[in-house]
Amino acid sequence: EDSGTRPSGQEAFDDLEPDQIALLLESLPLDAREHAWFQVPVESRADVLVAMRAEPRDSLLRLFDSEALDQLTSSLDAESLIELADSLPDEVVDIALARMDQRQRHYYEQSASYEDTQVGRYVDHELLILPHNSRVRDATRLLRRTVPEHTGHLWLINRTGHLAGAVPVTRLFSAREAQPLSELIDDEIEALNAGLDLKEATDRFELAAVPALPVVTDEGILLGRMTQSLALETLHEHYEAQLMATAGLDEEEDLFAPVMRSSRRRATWLGINLLTAFLASWAIGLFEGTLEQVVALAVLMPVVASMGGIAGSQTLTLIIRGLALGQITTSNVMPLLKKELSVGGLNGVLWAIVIGIVASIWFNSAAIGLVIGLAIVINIAAAALSGVLIPVLLERLKIDPALSGSVILTTVTDVVGFVAFLGLGTLVLL
Amino acid sequence: EDSGTRPSGQEAFDDLEPDQIALLLESLPLDAREHAWFQVPVESRADVLVAMRAEPRDSLLRLFDSEALDQLTSSLDAESLIELADSLPDEVVDIALARMDQRQRHYYEQSASYEDTQVGRYVDHELLILPHNSRVRDATRLLRRTVPEHTGHLWLINRTGHLAGAVPVTRLFSAREAQPLSELIDDEIEALNAGLDLKEATDRFELAAVPALPVVTDEGILLGRMTQSLALETLHEHYEAQLMATAGLDEEEDLFAPVMRSSRRRATWLGINLLTAFLASWAIGLFEGTLEQVVALAVLMPVVASMGGIAGSQTLTLIIRGLALGQITTSNVMPLLKKELSVGGLNGVLWAIVIGIVASIWFNSAAIGLVIGLAIVINIAAAALSGVLIPVLLERLKIDPALSGSVILTTVTDVVGFVAFLGLGTLVLL
Numbered sequence: 001e002d003s004g005t006r007p008s009g010q011e012a013f014d015d016l017e018p019d020q021i022a023l024l025l026e027s028l029p030l031d032a033r034e035h036a037w038f039q040v041p042v043e044s045r046a047d048v049l050v051a052m053r054a055e056p057r058d059s060l061l062r063l064f065d066s067e068a069l070d071q072l073t074s075s076l077d078a079e080s081l082i083e084l085a086d087s088l089p090d091e092v093v094d095i096a097l098a099r100m101d102q103r104q105r106h107y108y109e110q111s112a113s114y115e116d117t118q119v120g121r122y123v124d125h126e127l128l129i130l131p132h133n134s135r136v137r138d139a140t141r142l143l144r145r146t147v148p149e150h151t152g153h154l155w156l157i158n159r160t161g162h163l164a165g166a167v168p169v170t171r172l173f174s175a176r177e178a179q180p181l182s183e184l185i186d187d188e189i190e191a192l193n194a195g196l197d198l199k200e201a202t203d204r205f206e207l208a209a210v211p212a213l214p215v216v217t218d219e220g221i222l223l224g225r226m227t228q229s230l231a232l233e234t235l236h237e238h239y240e241a242q243l244m245a246t247a248g249l250d251e252e253e254d255l256f257a258p259v260m261r262s263s264r265r266r267a268t269w270l271g272i273n274l275l276t277a278f279l280a281s282w283a284i285g286l287f288e289g290t291l292e293q294v295v296a297l298a299v300l301m302p303v304v305a306s307m308g309g310i311a312g313s314q315t316l317t318l319i320i321r322g323l324a325l326g327q328i329t330t331s332n333v334m335p336l337l338k339k340e341l342s343v344g345g346l347n348g349v350l351w352a353i354v355i356g357i358v359a360s361i362w363f364n365s366a367a368i369g370l371v372i373g374l375a376i377v378i379n380i381a382a383a384a385l386s387g388v389l390i391p392v393l394l395e396r397l398k399i400d401p402a403l404s405g406s407v408i409l410t411t412v413t414d415v416v417g418f419v420a421f422l423g424l425g426t427l428v429l430l
Numbered sequence: 431e432d433s434g435t436r437p438s439g440q441e442a443f444d445d446l447e448p449d450q451i452a453l454l455l456e457s458l459p460l461d462a463r464e465h466a467w468f469q470v471p472v473e474s475r476a477d478v479l480v481a482m483r484a485e486p487r488d489s490l491l492r493l494f495d496s497e498a499l500d501q502l503t504s505s506l507d508a509e510s511l512i513e514l515a516d517s518l519p520d521e522v523v524d525i526a527l528a529r530m531d532q533r534q535r536h537y538y539e540q541s542a543s544y545e546d547t548q549v550g551r552y553v554d555h556e557l558l559i560l561p562h563n564s565r566v567r568d569a570t571r572l573l574r575r576t577v578p579e580h581t582g583h584l585w586l587i588n589r590t591g592h593l594a595g596a597v598p599v600t601r602l603f604s605a606r607e608a609q610p611l612s613e614l615i616d617d618e619i620e621a622l623n624a625g626l627d628l629k630e631a632t633d634r635f636e637l638a639a640v641p642a643l644p645v646v647t648d649e650g651i652l653l654g655r656m657t658q659s660l661a662l663e664t665l666h667e668h669y670e671a672q673l674m675a676t677a678g679l680d681e682e683e684d685l686f687a688p689v690m691r692s693s694r695r696r697a698t699w700l701g702i703n704l705l706t707a708f709l710a711s712w713a714i715g716l717f718e719g720t721l722e723q724v725v726a727l728a729v730l731m732p733v734v735a736s737m738g739g740i741a742g743s744q745t746l747t748l749i750i751r752g753l754a755l756g757q758i759t760t761s762n763v764m765p766l767l768k769k770e771l772s773v774g775g776l777n778g779v780l781w782a783i784v785i786g787i788v789a790s791i792w793f794n795s796a797a798i799g800l801v802i803g804l805a806i807v808i809n810i811a812a813a814a815l816s817g818v819l820i821p822v823l824l825e826r827l828k829i830d831p832a833l834s835g836s837v838i839l840t841t842v843t844d845v846v847g848f849v850a851f852l853g854l855g856t857l858v859l860l
Contacts, residue, residue: 017637027757029765143603149639151600152582170581170599173573206662207447209579211641228658232636232665239669240751246676247747248740255752256769263776266744270737270781277736278788285729291721298728299715302844305732306707307700310678314696317677321670322685327457335459339686346693351700358708414732 013039018047026056029256034063046075050083055254058087073099078107082121085112110223119201120194123215123224124150132156132164132182136175143169150227152211153189156181163191163214163222191216194223199238205231245403248272276407280305280414287422290430296363297425300372304421307351308379308413315340315387316409320401323391337388344384348377371428375421382416383409443469448477456486459686464493476505480513485684488517503529508537512551515542540653549631550624553645553654554580562586562594562612566605573599580657582641583619586611593621593644593652621646624653629668635661675833678702706837710735710844717852720860726793727855730802734851737781738809738843745770745817746839750831753821767818774814778807801858805851812846813839 013021025033037060040048049057073096085093097105107125114120126148139154156164165185191214192201212225241251248269291298322328352373360369390408391401455463467490470478479487503526515523527535537555544550556578569584586594595615621644622631642655671681678699721728752758782803790799820838821831
C-alpha cells in the first residue's frame, strides 16, 4: 500500500543524473528509499551516494552488507572517497584505499590533510598540466588526446611542481606552432590557496569568469583545480546551511530522519530556547503583584514583546547580511547604529500611538494606553540597539550570528519589553 | 570629522573590480558614499552602478546632474541599460537608446520583452556564432580574431537563426581542417528557454559543467547565452532575498537607506505582525477572569507560546527547504506529517515533563504543572501540524512560504498556546 510514496517509474532512474537521483532518494520515506535504492543503476551508485546529504546517505549505507560495501569500494576514486569517508567504517575506508592505485591514494592523503571547510579537501585532479617550457604544439598534442570537463586552461608547472601560469586554450588558435606557452599566460588568473575557506573561494569565482581556478599549497605547488560547478554547489550549501541554522537545524538533516534521532537533536534547540523563555517568565514574575491588580497588562504583554522582536529581527537581518558581505567595519558601526536607532525611534513612536489608542479604548483607560505606548518606544529602541550590536559582537567572538543572533535578540526584547511594560504599569497604574 | 567612515585610500579604487567597488560604496553612509563616488574611475562608473543593489544605486543616481547622466548614457550597452533602466528617468533611457547602434537597440528591446525573473532579460550577446554548415577552419579563423570571456563553445545556427548545435572549442584540436563543425556537436548541451525562471536556470548549471548555456526563444531561435557567472550571481541574490524576506525586508535594501524611507517600509511589516499580536492578546483576553485569580498563568504564558513557536519553526524550515528542492510531493506529505507529529509528540512529552516539574515547584502547585504540561504537548503537536501544512498550502496558493510562513505559524502557535494553557487553567484551577 505504500506504492504512492514511490517515485513514478523507477526505471526512469536510468535517464537521471546522479544529483537528481540523490534528490529523489532524499525525498522518500525510509522504507521507500531502501526499495528505490536497489533500482539505481549499479554504475551510478557511488556518484549518487557522493551527491546525497550526509544523513540520508548514512541511512542507505547502514543497509549495505559486506558484499555491497565491497562492490562500492572497488569503484571509488580519491575525490569520491573523501566525500564518503565519514559515512564509512574505518576498515572499509582502508580497503578502498588499498584498492586504489598509488596516485589516487596520494591524492586522497593530500585532500584528507585539509579541513572540510577548506578548498584543498575538494581539489579536482583532472586537469591538463604541461612543463613551463612547453610549446604550442605540445599543448595541441595534449588536447588532441584528452579533454576533461571544465577545461578552459592548460596549467604550466616548473620542475619543482610550482604553478608557473595558466594558458587559455582559446589563445592557442592565434599562436604559432613553435611559440612557447609561457608567452600565452593569462595574468589575471589568481591561484587559490588550498587552505582558503571554500565559501571565500566561491566569491573569487564570481569575479573571475573562468570554468576552473588552480589550487596551490602555501609554497605554490599545484595540487589541482577547483571547478565552477563546485563553486555553485558550495554557494547552494552555504546558504541552505544558514537558513537551516536559523531554526537550529543542520544542512545535512534528513527530511525523513528517524524519529528518535530527530527528536533528540531538536530537543537541544528547544532546551536552549526554554531557558530564554524562563528568563522572560522570571521577568514577568517580578511583577506578580501588579498583574494581580491590573489584568489588562497580562492581556497586552505579547504585543510589547512581539513588536520588539520583529523590529529587532529586521535590524539583525540587515546587519547579518552586511557582515556576510564584509560591508560592516569599525568605521561604519556608529553611523549604522544612529540610522537604525532613528528608524526604530520613528517606528516606535508611530506604533506606540496606534497601540496606545487601541489599548486605551479596549480597556477604557488612558493610563494603560500611555504605559503600553512608552513600553513600545523603549522596546523598539532596545531592539534597534541589540539588532546592531549583538551580531557585531558575536562576529568578533567568532560565533556565527546567523545561528545564535536571533535567540539572543529575542531574549533581550522579551525581557526589556516585559520589564518596561510591567515596570511602567507598576509606577503609573498602582 | 567623518573621515573615519571613508574607505582607507580611495585612490585604491583603481585596483578594484567594479563588483568590489560596488560593495564598498554600499557600505558607506550616504554623505561618505557621495564623496567616494567621485573617486571612482570614470570608465568604471557604469559597471559599478550595474553591480550595485537597486536602492544604494538610486541614492547615487539622484546626485547626477544632466551632464553626469549624459556622460553615463554615452557608454551604455544594451545589457547595462537593462539593469539601470528602472533607476533612470524615462527620458534618459530614451537618450541612451538613441545613442546606441541599431544592433544594441535591438538587443535592448529583445531583453526588455522578458520579465526581470526570466533568463531572456539577462542574455549575454558576446558569443561566437557560425552558420551550421561551417567547417573547422572557419571556426579557427574566428577564434583567431576574437575570444569573448566564458568561451567554451561555438554556437551553430541555421539560416533562420535557429540554434543548430554547440561545438566545444576543445574538440577543434582533434578535428581536420575541412571537417564540418556539425560533426563535432556536443549533444549534452541543452538550451535554456528565454522564458525560463532565472533561478531554475542556475540549477541547470549545477548539472551542466559548462561556462555558458545558449538561450533560445520558444521557436528555438538563438538569442544569446547565459554565463556561469550570472548563475553564481543569481544564486547569491536568490538566497539573500530569501534570508531578507524572513524579516520582511527586500534584497535591494540599502544598509544606509534614508531614515524616512526605511521606517515607512518596515512599518508595514510591523503592522502585519501587530495584527497577529493583537490576535494573541484577544485570545488571552478571553480568560481575563482566570488570570485575575491565578496570576501564575500570566507569568508562564510566554513559555507555552515560545516552545510552540520554536518547535514549529524547525518543522517549517525543513519543509521550506524540501519545497525549494522540489522534494515535497503529494505522495510524501502524509508520511512527513506522521514523522513530524511523532517528533513533536516525543519532544512535547519530554519538555512537558521538565516544564511541568519546574512550574510545580516554582508555584508550589502540582495542578499548574499539569496544566502547563498538557498545554505544551498540545501546542507542540499543533506546531508540527502547522509547520508541515502551512508551507505546503502557501506553495499551492503560489505564495512564497519563506516570506509569510513564519508569521502565520507564530500566530497559530501563539493563539493555540494561549487558548490551550488558559483554557486548561480555567478547567483545572478554578
